[in-house]
Amino acid sequence: QKEVEQNSGPLSVPEGAIASLNCTYSDRVSQSFFWYRQYSGKSPELIMSIYSNGDKEDGRFTAQLNKASQYVSLLIRDSQPSDSATYLCAVNMLGGNTPLVFGKGTRLSVIA
Amino acid sequence: NAGVTQTPKFQVLKTGQSMTLQCAQDMNHNSMYWYRQDPGMGLRLIYYSASEGTTDKGEVPNGYNVSRLNKREFSLRLESAAPSQTSVYFCASRRGDFNTEAFFGQGTRLTVV
Numbered sequence: 001q002k003e004v005e006q007n008s009g010p011l012s013v014p015e016g017a018i019a020s021l022n023c024t025y026s027d028r029v030s031q032s033f034f035w036y037r038q039y040s041g042k043s044p045e046l047i048m049s050i051y052s053n054g055d056k057e058d059g060r061f062t063a064q065l066n067k068a069s070q071y072v073s074l075l076i077r078d079s080q081p082s083d084s085a086t087y088l089c090a091v092n093m094l095g096g097n098t099p100l101v102f103g104k105g106t107r108l109s110v111i112a
Numbered sequence: 113n114a115g116v117t118q119t120p121k122f123q124v125l126k127t128g129q130s131m132t133l134q135c136a137q138d139m140n141h142n143s144m145y146w147y148r149q150d151p152g153m154g155l156r157l158i159y160y161s162a163s164e165g166t167t168d169k170g171e172v173p174n175g176y177n178v179s180r181l182n183k184r185e186f187s188l189r190l191e192s193a194a195p196s197q198t199s200v201y202f203c204a205s206r207r208g209d210f211n212t213e214a215f216f217g218q219g220t221r222l223t224v225v
Contacts, residue, residue, distance in 0.1 A: 008152070032211040043202055043216040044155070051211050088155065092211070098162070099145055099170065100206075100214055104154030 002027050002093045006103035015112050019076040023089030023103055026070070032092040033065060033072045034100065037085045044088055048074060079110045114138050118203050118217035125193040125224045133188040133220050135203030141215075142208035144186035146170075146178060148199040149219075155202065161186055162208065193224045 003026040013019045021035075032051050036044035050056045050063040050072065062075040072091075076083055086107045090100040119134045137144065145160040147170075157170030161180040175197060177189045186205075190197060200221050204214040 034213050043219050045216070046213045049211070049213055090214070099143075099157050099160050102147075102155040104152070 002091075002101050004089055004091050004101050004103040006087075006089050006106045008104060009107040010109050011106055012109045012111055013079050015079060015081060015110055017079050019079045019083065019108055019110070021074040021076075021087050021089075021106050021108065023072045023074075023091075024070055025072070025089075025091045025093070025101075027091070027093040028067075028070060030067075030070075030091045030093045033063070034090040034092075035061075035063060035072075035074045036088040036090060036102075038088060038105065039085045076108075079108075081110050081112050084108055084110045116203055116205055116215050116217035118201075118220050120220060121218065123220060123222050125190075125222065127193060127195060127224060129193050130189065130191050131193065132190075133201055133203070133222075134185070135187065135217055136185045137203075137205040137215070138184065139205060139207070139215065140183070141205035142183070143206045144180065145204045145206075145214065146176075146186070146188045147202045147204065148172065149202060150199050158188065158201075193222075195224045198222060198224045 035048040038044045048063040050065045056063045060077045064073045086105040088105045089103040116137045146158040147155040159178040164183045203217040
């Protein structure tokens with residue numbers, strides 16, 4: 001069973017703080033990893049992708065990947081109320097054009 | 113650039129009725145997917161089409177059928193709707209290469225009464 005696990009939350013952080021979202025996956029051979037943001041009533045939108053061990057930064061967002069620990073995280077710096085959403089972790093476990101496997105998502109609430 | 117377009121956006125069906133959800137993408141993607149999303153359950157794959165001419169079952173295929181009409185279009189059919197199929201349905205597409213992301217349509221909110 002190919003699984004992606006996320007803490008469902010809600011994760012509450014004050015405005016301006018760093019939000020840390022975590023994801024673990026079951027398949028050691030997984031190669032590509034994605035973070036999506038989903039606002040209530042809307043469709044998921046891609047915010048970050050990462051393929052190699054280490055950190056990848058894009059503006060206020062940093063994705064971190066540790067393949068040995070089968071762990072991927074998303075850090076949001078200077079969190080804003082507009083960051084309040086559900087964040088979905090997705091993993092391409094078998095490579096190629098096999099479907100992405102999604103976690104159930106972590107709900108983030110940024111308190112002004 | 114429209115991306116992935118789903119129709120309809122909202123639908124109410126009576127138990128036993130049938131309907132087809134339409135999905136079209138204009139990004140020349142090879143792979144297309146149908147997911148359903150229910151509270152607390154995340155995105156669950158119903159069916160997918162890795163390339164034009166192929167379809168495969170996902171995690172929750174029972175009660176559904178699909179057609180990959182051409183490279184652009186991938187439809188999802190409910191032959192006899194049941195209340196358990198009340199959900200939000202998302203169509204997605206990917207180029208299909210190794211490290212490519214999925215792009216989602218705006219979703220169809222389906223209620224079966």
